[in-house]
Amino acid sequence: MNATTLVNGVLEGGLYALVALGLSLVFGVLRLINLAHGVLVIGAAYAALELFELFRLGPFAALPIVIVVAAMFGFLLQRLMLTNLLLKGPEAGIVGTFGLAVLGEAAFAAAFTSNGVSLQSSLATSSFKIGGVTLEMVLVTACAIAIACAGGLQFGLKRTRAGSVLRAAAKDPSTAELMGINVRLVFALTVALAAALAAVGGVLYGVSTGFEPTSDTSLLLIAVAVVVVGGVGNVTGTLVAGLAMGLVQAISVSVFGGGYADFTVYVLFFVVLIARPKGLFGQGAL
Amino acid sequence: MSVMTVRRATRVIIAGSLFALLAAGIGTIAAASTGASTRTITIGASLPLTGPLGGLGSDQQIGYRAEVNDVNRAGGIKIGGIRYKINLTILNNASTATTASNQARALVTRDGAIALLGGATPTISVPQADVATLLHVPFVTTNNPDDAFGSANSKGWKYAWDVFFKEETQAKTVAKWANVCASNKKVALFNDTEKDGTFERPLYEAAVKADGDRVVGTYTFPPPTTTFSSFITSAKAAGAQIVIGQMLPTAGIALVKQMKSLGFQPDVVILAKAANAENWWKGLGSLATGSGMELTWSPAAHYPGTPQILKTWGKKLSVDTLASAVPDFGAAQVLLQAISKARSTNAAKVNAAIAKTNGMFAVGHVKFSKNHTAVTRYLVGQWMHGRVVQVYPPVPGVKTECPMAGLR
Numbered sequence: 001m002n003a004t005t006l007v008n009g010v011l012e013g014g015l016y017a018l019v020a021l022g023l024s025l026v027f028g029v030l031r032l033i034n035l036a037h038g039v040l041v042i043g044a045a046y047a048a049l050e051l052f053e054l055f056r057l058g059p060f061a062a063l064p065i066v067i068v069v070a071a072m073f074g075f076l077l078q079r080l081m082l083t084n085l086l087l088k089g090p091e092a093g094i095v096g097t098f099g100l101a102v103l104g105e106a107a108f109a110a111a112f113t114s115n116g117v118s119l120q121s122s123l124a125t126s127s128f129k130i131g132g133v134t135l136e137m138v139l140v141t142a143c144a145i146a147i148a149c150a151g152g153l154q155f156g157l158k159r160t161r162a163g164s165v166l167r168a169a170a171k172d173p174s175t176a177e178l179m180g181i182n183v184r185l186v187f188a189l190t191v192a193l194a195a196a197l198a199a200v201g202g203v204l205y206g207v208s209t210g211f212e213p214t215s216d217t218s219l220l221l222i223a224v225a226v227v228v229v230g231g232v233g234n235v236t237g238t239l240v241a242g243l244a245m246g247l248v249q250a251i252s253v254s255v256f257g258g259g260y261a262d263f264t265v266y267v268l269f270f271v272v273l274i275a276r277p278k279g280l281f282g283q284g285a286l
Numbered sequence: 287m288s289v290m291t292v293r294r295a296t297r298v299i300i301a302g303s304l305f306a307l308l309a310a311g312i313g314t315i316a317a318a319s320t321g322a323s324t325r326t327i328t329i330g331a332s333l334p335l336t337g338p339l340g341g342l343g344s345d346q347q348i349g350y351r352a353e354v355n356d357v358n359r360a361g362g363i364k365i366g367g368i369r370y371k372i373n374l375t376i377l378n379n380a381s382t383a384t385t386a387s388n389q390a391r392a393l394v395t396r397d398g399a400i401a402l403l404g405g406a407t408p409t410i411s412v413p414q415a416d417v418a419t420l421l422h423v424p425f426v427t428t429n430n431p432d433d434a435f436g437s438a439n440s441k442g443w444k445y446a447w448d449v450f451f452k453e454e455t456q457a458k459t460v461a462k463w464a465n466v467c468a469s470n471k472k473v474a475l476f477n478d479t480e481k482d483g484t485f486e487r488p489l490y491e492a493a494v495k496a497d498g499d500r501v502v503g504t505y506t507f508p509p510p511t512t513t514f515s516s517f518i519t520s521a522k523a524a525g526a527q528i529v530i531g532q533m534l535p536t537a538g539i540a541l542v543k544q545m546k547s548l549g550f551q552p553d554v555v556i557l558a559k560a561a562n563a564e565n566w567w568k569g570l571g572s573l574a575t576g577s578g579m580e581l582t583w584s585p586a587a588h589y590p591g592t593p594q595i596l597k598t599w600g601k602k603l604s605v606d607t608l609a610s611a612v613p614d615f616g617a618a619q620v621l622l623q624a625i626s627k628a629r630s631t632n633a634a635k636v637n638a639a640i641a642k643t644n645g646m647f648a649v650g651h652v653k654f655s656k657n658h659t660a661v662t663r664y665l666v667g668q669w670m671h672g673r674v675v676q677v678y679p680p681v682p683g684v685k686t687e688c689p690m691a692g693l694r
Contacts, residue, residue, distance in 0.1 A: 002523070004548070005516040012513055106336070114340020114381075116535030116560075118543065118569035125546035125573065136515065136547045209512040210539030210569055214337060218510040253516045258507025259479060 001254045004134045006247065011136065013246020014143025015208065017239045019201035019219055020226035021149055022194030028233020028283075029170040029190045031090060032082070035097040037223060038216030039104030040195050044070050044202030045211050046108055048119055059119040059207050067199045074195025078188040101216060108213035119206035142204040143243075149197060150239040157235065166190065170233070218262075225269040231279025241280065326373040327363065327631055329354070329621070330393025331403040334410055337381025338509070338534055341565065342406035342429055345607055347376055349614025350403050352599070353622060363626045370631075372622065379405060387413035394421050400631045401621055403427065403614075404448075408481055412438040415446035424624070424636045428617040428649075431456065434485055436657035443658040445633070447640050449617050449649060451582060451664040453482075457489035460556055461497045463578065463666040463678040464528045467688030469553045474503040474521035476531035476541060476557070478511070483532045486558070490530050502526050509533075512540035515548060522550040532558040539569040546573060546693050553689035554578070556666065562610060567672050574669045576690035581665040583612035583649055584676035586684070590646045606667070606674045613662065616649030620660075 023037045044066050051062035081100075085092040118124075126137035157163040168176045169186040177183050205211065205219070222245065230241030245265055252264035272280060331350055334343035354374040357363065362371040375397050379386035386405055393399040394417070402418055404411040404427020411427045412435065418425030419439070425446040427435070435448040464473070473494045477483040483506070491501055502524035505517040518541075521529070529552045533541070538560020545552075556578030560566065567574050585592055585605065595615075599608060624639035625631065643660070644653045652660040666678035668686060677686040 002516065002519045004519050008515040009513075012515075109336040109340060113344060113565075114336050114338065115565035116341075116537075116539055116569060117565050118536075118539045120569075120571045120573075124543045127547045127549060134519075134548050136544065138547070208540075209543065210536035212338065212536050213340075215510075215536065249513070250516055253513075258505060258511055258517065261511060261513070262508065 001251065003132070005250050005254055007133050008136055008139055009246045009248075009250020010243050011139035011143045011246065012249070013243035014146040014239075015139065015201065015204060015242075016222050016226050016245050017242025018142060018146040018149060018204065019198065020223040020230075020238050020242055021146070021153065021235065022197035022201070023220075023223045024227045024230070024233060024235065024238045025153070025197070026191060026194045027227055029166060030082070030086065030093075030187055032086065032093045032097070033224070034191075034194070035094060035220065036077075036100035036104060037097075037194070037198060038218075038220030039101045039108075040070060040074070040198040041202040041205060041219050042108065042211055042213070042216045043073075043104060044199035045119060045206030046112055047199075048203045048206060049112070049117060052119070059121050059203050060123075063200070063203050066203055067196045070195040070199035070202075071192040075188045075192040077195070078191035079184070082191065083184055083187070101220075105213045105216065112213065114213055116210040116212045117206075118210045119203065121207045124207045136208075138204065138208045142201075142208065145200060145204065146239060146242065149200065150235050154235045221262075222265065225265055227279075228269060229272045229280055231281040231283055233283055234279060234281045237279055237281030325368060325370050327370045327625070328373045328375055328393075328397055328399045329401050329403060330375050330377075330390070330397060330399030331405070332377045332379045332386050332389035332393065332410075332414060333405045334381040334386070334407075335376075335378035339381040339406055339410065341535065341562075342610065343378075343381070345610035346403075346406055346429065346614040348603070348607070349611035349616075350374060350376070350618045352611070353615050353618035357622050363622065365625075365629050365631065374403075375399065379410060381410065383409050383413050386410045387417055390414040390417040390425075391421070394418075394423050399423070400633070401425065401625065401636060403618055403621060404430070404446075406430070408434045408438060411435065411448070415439070415443060418445045419443065422633050424621065424633055424640055426617050426621040426624075426640065428613045431482060431485070432657075432659035432661055434482060436655075436659045442656075445637055447620070447654055447658045447660070449620060449647075449652055449660045450613065450662055452659075452661050453486055453489055454493075455661070455664045456558070456580065457486060457493035458496075459664045459666060459678065460490065460530055460558070460578070460580075461493035461499065463686070464494070464530065464554045464556070465497055465499070466678065466686045467553050469527035469689075470525060471499040471528070472502045472524065472526045473499045473528040473530060474505065474517075474524065474526035474552070475501060476505050476507075476514075476517065476529065476533065478533040478537060479506055479508045480532075480534070482559070486532050490532075494528075494530070499528065507533075507537070509537065512537055514541050514544050518545055518548045518550050521552075522548065527553045529555045529557075531556070531560070533560050535560045535562075535565060535569070538566070542570055542573055542577065542692070551689070551693045555690050555693070556580075561669070562606065566606075567669060570692070573692040575671065575692040576687050577669050577692060578677075579606065579609075579667040579669060579674055581609045581667045581674070581676060582662055583609050583616075584665050584667060584674075586676040586681040587650070587663065587665060589648055589650050591648045595648065604673065609667065609674065613649045616647040616652070616662075619647045620652055
């Protein structure tokens with residue numbers, strides 16, 4: 001087993017964590033498995049591609065715009081669709097986001113064709129060496145951003161007033177509302193933040209590899225596995241689980257070959273689900 | 287009233303009636319003649335317009351429609367003295383085999399299609415061919431390597447026909463092209479676990495060995511895989527200077543990006559299926575320069591109709607799109623020519639006419655063998671500055687660029 005493979009596997013896990021953070025947040029606060037999360041991730045990658053086509057903006061120049069657009073979309077999604085659905089029960093929310101995922105895939109295929117595409121950046125083809133280990137720049141960047149986002153989110157949730165409000169709304173929405181908290185606004189801002197995180201993950205995913213309209217499905221599955229293993233709403237757990245998933249995948253590919261990469265991840269997912277249903281790190285701040 | 291007057295009146299009535307009948311008859315014939323120009327024959331095609339095979343399916347749609355439009359512009363097909371326009375009904379199976387099969391059935395039983403054109407890859411085409419066999423409806427397809435298609439029905443196909451290259455030819459041609467460049471003759475094979483990827487891998491192994499090369503790494507992976515660092519590190523450590531593979535475009539794009547990132551710089555890279563879509567260049571940019579691409583058509587191959595194809599489509603479509611769409615154009619030519627030659631829409635007669643096909647089409651010479659496949663040539667193109675140029679078999683004035691510039 002090669003050190004470069006293992007290290008890049010862990011770094012790849014950082015990308016998984018980045019994609020999973022938003023899912024974990026929505027899961028923790030709204031108690032909703034957002035099945036459209038993968039579509040938000042891939043949608044961000046397509047948005048960056050479109051900005052390149054229209055204005056020749058590179059992926060990282062386009063990133064702030066994509067983040068703002070994704071956050072606005074997330075906010076409106078919660079206010080216009082999810083609020084009403086969730087009032088009818090959690091099943092309605094799951095069905096609604098599933099519908100959105102299907103619609104998103106079809107829309108991407110119609111707008112961009114089903115061909116594989118990619119975001120061009122020199123970051124994707126750069127690397128550097130530390131002690132004989134070659135590190136892929138794009139994965140180092142993704143991992144660093146994942147750590148920064150997780151750290152910022154953890155700090156915000158635990159140490160700020162906004163975090164307290166969010167936690168209160170997540171814990172007991174009815175009581176929080178009686179205390180004067182605008183729960184609907186808090187929920188909408190949560191989905192907006194999750195969509196913004198998905199946008200960051202999406203652009204980095206698009207830079208690191210190729211994507212197509214149906215790429216959301218495999219991303220969603222990995223993200224769900226990361227959230228479950230790390231513990232729902234546990235930000236640190238999500239980060240560690242993402243890194244661990246990347247490492248497990250790298251080891252699995254080296255030992256068993258490429259056919260077992262996803263299989264091993266899902267085996268880990270089921271083992272954790274059975275042995276520790278609340279995840280390896282338990283329920284977090286939410 | 288005299289008897290004469292009555293007789294005259296009767297004659298006038300009879301004559302008038304006869305005249306009226308005659309006029310009505312002429313009118314009916316005239317109406318029938320007018321109706322002939324609006325009579326149509328329906329041909330059905332269930333294509334993967336979206337999903338993982340959406341790129342191939344979209345090119346198929348271009349090719350099939352182009353041939354049908356050409357025939358309709360020329361007045362349609364004459365059967366029994368009546369001209370029929372072709373109505374091509376295309377459905378999207380979203381790259382799903384079950385949908386492809388159901389749609390093939392619906393096209394025949396619901397839409398009245400008298401023949402079917404097939405979708406890309408055996409995954410889609412074989413279930414459709416099964417439906418055609420069951421319903422006794424002629425079915426012509428392409429984008430299916432011959433052995434995979436020919437061997438898919440153990441009893442032998444009766445109504446299904448395939449026009450494409452042979453897997454063994456593909457492997458041998460790729461191996462020969464790889465040796466055009468001077469290298470250490472060490473080969474790394476990257477294949478996904480799709481049916482064609484699995485089928486092709488041992489053929490690649492045999493072909494490169496036959497050419498005196500050595501396989502130093504064989505890497506297989508399921509389709510959604512886009513992380514290749516462990517494979518790349520292994521291939522680089524083994525000293526591979528030739529990379530041959532077969533995979534979906536997203537995987538191919540990721541592989542080349544990661545090869546560059548990890549400093550793996552083979553001299554020759556050809557990733558069948560991945561590099562075939564226009565988005566290969568869009569996704570990789572100059573990184574794609576020098577990578578190989580499989581072709582079944584190229585302007586340099588000088589197949590019949592090439593000047594006309596370039597004149598009609600050349601300004602609108604790139605060579606790589608044409609390379610993908612022209613085989614479909616050719617398959618539609620084979621089917622429509624057979625209907626024309628059969629002078630009938632009877633399935634058995636059209637099928638017999640397809641079996642007798644022996645001539646030059648847009649995709650080269652087509653003659654079906656006993657397993658209902660017609661072998662077309664396999665050409666290798668190379669991406670040079672955003673366009674594809676045929677490099678193998680060699681074309682006068684064109685030289686393969688070695689080593690692959692995009693990775694340098």
